[in-house]
Amino acid sequence: MATLKDLPTVLLIEILSRLPTESLLRFKSVCKFWYALINDPINFSFQDKCIFIKRRVMVNFQHFTYIPSIIKFSLAPDRSMSILDVNNPFSYTAFFVICGHSHGLVCLSFNRDIFLFNMTTEKFHKLPLSILHYPGDIYDIDFSSTNAVGFGYDSKSRDFKVVRVVEFGSQYGETNLPARVEIYDLRKKKWREIESAVCGRVTRAPTPQMHHKGTYYWWAYKEGRTNIIHTFDMSEEVFGEISVPNDVVNERMEYISMGTLNGSIIIFHYSKTGNEKTFDVWEMEKDVVLWSKLMTIGPVFGVEKPLLFVNSDELLMEANEGRVISYNIKTHVTKVLPIKGLPCVFVDTYLDYSLVQY
Template sequence: MVVSDVVIQILSKLPPQSLLRFKSVCKSWYHLINHPKFVTKHLLDSFPHKHVLIKRALTNHSGKQELVFSILKFSLNGSVSIMDINLTFQEIDPLLELCGHSHGLVCLSDCDDAFLVNPMTRQFHKLPPSILIFRGCHHDDPDYYSAIPFTIGFGYDAKSSDFKVVRIVSCRGQAKSSMRVEIYDLSKDKWREIEAPDLCGNARFIPSFDMCHEGIFYWWGYGEPRINEVDSIITFDMSEEIFGKISLPESFNDTKHKISLRVLNKSIILFVYPFESNETNIDIWEMEKDESSVVSWSKLLTIDPPFGVEHPLLFVSCEELLMESSEGHVIMYNTATQLFKKLPIEGDVTYAKPHRFEAHDLFIESLLPVEGGRDMINYDF
């Protein structure tokens, strides 16, 4: 039976969880929903509807920790709907960090192992072993005695229509130490090594800071004090496979401030807030680029949230900010009215605070597969 264009139009507007159920209606619907062209159409129809993704680990009644994704959808009238997705994969440690998302796919990793997950379809794919990581003294190259994963990032390469994972590995030996970089291409389902510039060694894996935006991955860049090197932001262009470096606002002091990177109105912003819990001021800076791509920072505003609402997560609108409370709740804080409300999302009280939650905006619900080795050129985004 041929599926009509009208039915295709209707189905492409539905959420993935409904489509997964509808695959059992008949064979024609099953083949349609699995077809790459329909998956692409569904994704394109989903792009205008971007949500907030919150990852957390919860302890269930049996005492085991589970991985939970919460999808937050915000309506025009200010209400918010929350959908929790429990992923009880025995193969995936619930405490793995979220190191990027794109087109509905999420990468979870501890830098050693990495998984691609589609929370909506509940599919996961464990990436092949690294071609660089090794531990111990036995290796072909006598200069090296170990190669330890340093940091990792995930994003979409619009140029090749492929998803990539980039991993920086620290190699240390008796005679020298160096950094090496490998790239995983989902379409090929394998790793390859690329040239590693010196500055990639500054990148640090900090989930509350790391993110991918418009094909560029951003890490915290640690400055080495003994050589008078200042902290910065390290970037990686997923298409050109080139590392870069961005300076931080001059007022930033790593001995006094914590920092996180997010997006507001398609612009990169920085949350800069104090270490001391009795200080609550949060400065918000916006990144600006001139015609020569030279970066500068301008301060948007300073907010002073109420006591106990201490850790910024991300903006969901120009005035509404998601924050983490000291008691392990997600708080919606209005920067204009200074009013706040508690959302029904709680973190595990046994987990270290703050940062019980990993929150990411611009999340899209999709049917994209996570299996490696597919010809991703079919997905013309």
Template sequence: MASLGIFPEEVMIEILSELPPESLLRFKCVNKSWHALINDPKFGTKHYSNSRRRKHVFLWCPPIDTEINNFSFLKLPLSLNSSVSFFDTDFPLNEDFRSVEILGHSHGLICLTRRRCDIYLWNPLTREFRKLPPSIILLTDPPDSDRCSSFTRAVGFGYDSKSMDFKVVRVVSFVKLKPEIYYSSRVEIYDLSKDRWREIKSPFLGNRFWTPSFKMCHEGTCYWWGLSEECTGTLETFNMSDEVFGQIPIPEDFDVMADRYKCLGVFNGSIVLFPYPYKGYDRMLFNVWEMEKDEYGGVSWSKILTIGSIFGIEKGWLIVNSDGLFMEVNEGRLIFYNDTKSGRLKLPTSCFATLFEKSLISVKGGNNVTYEF
């Protein structure tokens, strides 16, 4: 690599890796050496490791009356009781945004789907966007009464620290329409480094996954809301490294059928969940539950927080470390809550929100690139 400046190359790399990613995107125009360095996947992982302590909340407000998508990165800790400034960007799925669903995020990359068929990876900071190769197990022929139909039952996205790669897992169900008969599901995995799908062996998953169901990936494990054969609530899991499914019971007091609206998040490094009432219900209290694992892999739940009284909750979004709980109420007002303070952020319309760490990581697949964080 050509010289990066008056400093030794390793010194310049250290300096640049500490800078905000927005600055680095501008610095790509300085010269070819800087452009090559900033595009280098190894530099991208180094920069992410240095910058991940700078947390943000990513807001995406899909268009309603216009074709413009609005985005914002809110730096933590939040400045409450204020308005949010947005920027717009070209979004390839603008014309069909109502069928777009966010599937998850990891290391600055967002995974989304259109009609639960096409899957995309997107870095909203660098504005890179790409469609993944077609599924290798979804049936392409239109369904009829005498043949099987296939549909995506569940999708998860996350980082595998063992293979140092990003993965997408898709569960595909097969059903005969008349009479209605469900057959064994099949599972495929997409590896970003190889840019291709592969099928894996899986247990009989039946009708366990709810749709829409994917909630998040935490420490290499994907989590979905599920329902057991006894109609009790569960968390369905998939370990990205071992590529094994699991099932975790949820608290007995957590009525999965009555509390339709549910949120799953992370609080101080632990999985937490809470139900919240239907929009328009009267003010009421609700509980936050924390998952605890013992040394033998067993799971238990403890009630750590009771919240209330809040009226008109539309979305319970996320738990942001120890900062608090975020909820959307009354069409575009973002409520922040913890046990010491509360406040509001004014949004132009209903938004999707998630805890986010900016990165330069590319969504371009192939070339057997590894991502060591």
């Protein structure tokens, strides 16, 4: 009599993919083969799609707070959706930043504090404090601050990494000391410093950033305030820079965002004012630093800014009054999602729901 172990791997994946996440987590302990099979994001990249979104809500008439929420889209024919609010680990500040995601882990940071959030277990893990410092009696350094944080997956070492760029200064003005860089290896559970020249400066305010296929991308600037995309290769552990389309070289950060579409990196560039807005979408050719305008969306009434593509046709956008809508770029049909915050506050990242644990 045939058993499950006799099934072709492709058929076994097809069967497992129809099970709820909770069952898959239990089945990982059946044997080493099942553990590797279920834990491989390539096999289960077609699991439910999720968005990790930060929204601002009023606590009372005078105060507000930020709530991290998970919007989960089912790929089943009924296209159901659920929303889950999670506890904010930064209870002392509203200004934490989403610093990338990979395989169901999301990185959140505020200055020295960095957390990893597991989408499957819905738990936070706080990383140890930075190891970087200059002795004040030698360099007259009064403080250090985080310039940039990025999180991603290194396919060579098969490990997750957090990269942190640290700046140093004094209360009497800027110093000439270069920024220093440290990396946290998730398996080793510790920081280490690396020697790698930084190509640009990421602004302190929340800016477009993301992890994509082993590289982290920040929107940054060079001397003269010229915009660039600052990159970090998670495997080679080196920084780089990518030029941006001429239309956005000198554009302000609040009118730009980054994302992906059909495996390519895209830039959203959107209009500043008016009830009817248009959005240009620029696409970078794969493996080539060459931009082309892919499409112009709109004008769309009552929309503030684009958020991300759920698939090749469906774009999520922040509408006025703090709403989120789904917009089909082919049919132009809109659908209001049952999630709301205060206007112009959404920060988002698109995730494949996977089963990685740490």
